Amino acid sequence: MMRAWILPMVFVLCGSAVAMRPALTGDAGTAAALLLVFLALALVHSPLVFPRSIGAREAERRAAVDGRPVVYWRPGCMYCIRLRFRLGRSGRQLHWVNIWRDPAAAAAVRDANDGNETVPTVVVADRPHTNPAPEWVRAQLTSSE
Known part of the structure; x- marks a missing residue:
């Protein structure tokens, strides 16, 4: 079961890391948009879609x-x-x-x-x-x- 969640977890972790830089520089809108894109990718690749x-x-x-x-x-x-x-x-x-x-x-x-x-x-x-x-x-x- 855990194997099915590896790719979605990678998307969430990468999205968090990528969104961190704009968040730290004060660009909350860009950080939120990036995080939403990575969360959407995680959802699409998760077993929840099926x-x-x-x-x-x-x-x-x-x-x-x-x-x-x-x-x-x-x-x-x-x-x-x-x-x-x-x-x-x-x-x-x-x-x-x-x-x-x-x-x-x-x-x-x-x-x-x-x-x-x-x-x-x-x-x-x-x-x-x-x-x-x-x-x-x-x-x-x-x-x-």
Whole structure:
């Protein structure tokens, strides 16, 4: 769990350090703006942006029942963040699995990607798709309803 928070913590610490100089010279507005930018980056790269992750086995079981795709992701992955934001509210319907929290999920992603942990990997009907277009994923959601 701690591994998922390393990058957001680095953003907060770096933002604090960068904002310190303008704050010490009396430029509170610049310091506040810099700190807000780094806090926003920390939030975007945190696990808070994604729906609650479940285990790989549970995601596979749920997908077999409801036909919705399973998305394997990891915090800090820009492609995962892009997918999550471009899906909007419909992204909450997917089964999200954090590969840093579940070794079985990481193994499933390596099996699908020639030994690499390339994410996002979206599994639809037991077929993995690496870094698919968000529009395609949204279309898979509508076809599973």
